[in-house]
Amino acid sequence: MDRILKVRKEFDQIVIYRHVNPDLDAFGSQFGMYHALKTLFPQKNIVLAGNMESELLSLFPSFEVSQLIKGSTLGIVLDTANRERIDGDISDCDRILKIDHHIVVDSYGDFNIEDVEASSCSEIVALLLKEAHVALPINAAQSLYLGIIGDSNRFLYSSTSQKTFGAAAYLLSAGINIEKLYQSLYMRNKKDLEVTRFIYNNYQEDGQVAWYYLSAQDLEMLQINRSQGSNYVNTLANFEEFKVWMAITQNVEENNYRVSIRSRDIAINEIASEFRGGGHAYASGATLLTLDELEILVGKLKEKLNG
Numbered sequence: 001m002d003r004i005l006k007v008r009k010e011f012d013q014i015v016i017y018r019h020v021n022p023d024l025d026a027f028g029s030q031f032g033m034y035h036a037l038k039t040l041f042p043q044k045n046i047v048l049a050g051n052m053e054s055e056l057l058s059l060f061p062s063f064e065v066s067q068l069i070k071g072s073t074l075g076i077v078l079d080t081a082n083r084e085r086i087d088g089d090i091s092d093c094d095r096i097l098k099i100d101h102h103i104v105v106d107s108y109g110d111f112n113i114e115d116v117e118a119s120s121c122s123e124i125v126a127l128l129l130k131e132a133h134v135a136l137p138i139n140a141a142q143s144l145y146l147g148i149i150g151d152s153n154r155f156l157y158s159s160t161s162q163k164t165f166g167a168a169a170y171l172l173s174a175g176i177n178i179e180k181l182y183q184s185l186y187m188r189n190k191k192d193l194e195v196t197r198f199i200y201n202n203y204q205e206d207g208q209v210a211w212y213y214l215s216a217q218d219l220e221m222l223q224i225n226r227s228q229g230s231n232y233v234n235t236l237a238n239f240e241e242f243k244v245w246m247a248i249t250q251n252v253e254e255n256n257y258r259v260s261i262r263s264r265d266i267a268i269n270e271i272a273s274e275f276r277g278g279g280h281a282y283a284s285g286a287t288l289l290t291l292d293e294l295e296i297l298v299g300k301l302k303e304k305l306n307g
């Protein structure tokens with residue numbers, strides 16, 4: 001980290017990137033790095049890259065949009081496994097520093113800090129700053145904490161390690177108010193209640209597989225878009241009778257049906273890949289061309305559960 005801080009001193013500006021479709025960890029590591037560098041190098045031009053339209057932004061401390069200047073540029077790319085997923089153009093950077101926790105497929109940086117064991121990219125950034133004894137500003141700490149919470153599902157996933165809690169302790173020492181943070185993160189509204197009620201009233205089951213289906217009409221009636229509709233998949237999680245649970249949503253634009261599959265104890269990504277999808281062992285996505293395919297998918301899942 002000291003070496004990197006020294007390297008940073010040599011650049012006129014630093015551009016901070018993250019992946020497209022940012023989640024809490026992408027934003028968290030990006031804003032955490034941004035606010036930390038702003039404090040460390042107040043004379044430097046620190047630029048946030050990527051599309052900044054997201055509902056998630058209301059959770060994060062405010063930031064300034066600054067323009068690129070001419071001069072030597074360091075690009076820091078966070079939480080992004082491969083070049084294609086970077087939100088923004090890195091071609092004008094003189095040097096690239098990649099910091100990531102995904103499986104290593106593309107070490108596109110001039111410097112690469114890759115830790116696949118880390119719960120989140122935000123954890124890596126927090127520990128780097130801790131190692132360098134940076135007195136963290138509260139807005140950086142808050143951002144990084146949100147990132148860790150997002151990717152570890154509030155320390156629930158097995159990716160949570162002693163290092164994760166070490167990072168969290170360092171962030172807490174900056175004085176963040178986690179109760180307020182959790183309140184803003186987990187606050188729901190009546191619309192959520194309506195969608196949840198609809199799912200509980202209409203879900204279907206076959207053996208140990210449960211799912212809900214939201215047609216375009218349902219989505220319109222519930223006043224949510226398709227991807228929001230599939231985000232409710234874990235409404236069917238944590239029921240002892242169901243080992244696999246799914247959200248199926250009609251995708252009118254592409255004339256198909258998107259499936260989010262979650263499971264407990266049993267890997268479902270190989271089955272997902274048979275239906276134009278894939279992902280993690282216990283969390284995958286798939287696409288059905290017709291609803292008739294759903295029956296085949298459920299059949300294969302049941303077969304796997306019984307095998």
Ligand SMILES: [Mn+2]
Nearest residue numbers: 025079121151
């Ligand atoms: Mn991440």
